[in-house]
Amino acid sequence: MLNRMEQDIFKEVGNIGAAHAATALSTLLGQPVEIEVPSAELEHFSTIIDRVGGAEAYTAGALLRFTGDIKASLLFLMPLQDAEKLISQLMQQPFQFFSEHHAIGVSAWEEIGNILIGVSAWEEIGNILIGAYARAISDWLDLSVHVTVPASAFDMVGAILEVALLESTKFGNMAVYIDTRLSSLGNDLNGHLLLLPEADAFAAVFQRLGVEVDG
DSSP: OOOHHHHHHHHHHHHHHHHHHHHHHHHHHTSOOEEEOOOEEEEEHHHHHHHHTOTTOEEEEEEEEEEESOEEEEEEEEEHHHHHHHHHHHHTSOOOSSOSSOOTTOOHHHHHHHHHHHHHHHHHHHHHHHHHHHHHHHHHTTOOEEEOOOEEEEEEHHHHHHHHHTTOOSSSSEEEEEEEEEEETTEEEEEEEEEEEETTHHHHHHHHHTOOOOO
16 A cells, blocks of 8 residues: 555646646637546555446546656546547537437448547547646656557456556556546546556656655
8 A cells, every 4th residue: 555645646646647638638628627636546456446337337448658767557447428428528419339229310330430430539538638647747757758659448447457457567456546537518527547557667756756665
């Protein structure tokens, strides 16, 4: 577990990233977006899965990886219904990935095309969100890092975390969980930011901040 000082450090990183993300998303959507970060903690994947809604809950995800001064993966998850609300704002029309009813006068090919547009919209939103947090980590900690192009995914929580876990070697099946709340056009949306360290990533962060790591 993180001690209080370490929790505050990652919460501050989350707040800085949230401010960058809110500004960029507001510009993209043409509407005000507010993002807050209530808490940050080192959590076991089983706890994170419960927080995100369960292993079989469908979610939209964005993932990127760091190399350089630190090696880590950064994963942002949002419940699929909340992601659809943001996508609807960007597309300026109602959007669902899995509609129970076939739209009247719309062909199957048109529906497929609409879904592909929605996927593209999420990729843009996900890139902004995950990129803002990556810049916050790099800039605030004054670290030299290289980041991969963010990858997007739409799957069950358990499946996405299983892929992310393959890149985490320091704490096994644990990650820094940064709770994220978004608000736009009266919609209250939940986000879940996970930092999965590789090698001695946390040691590099805390050393840069002059914080003595427990253990």
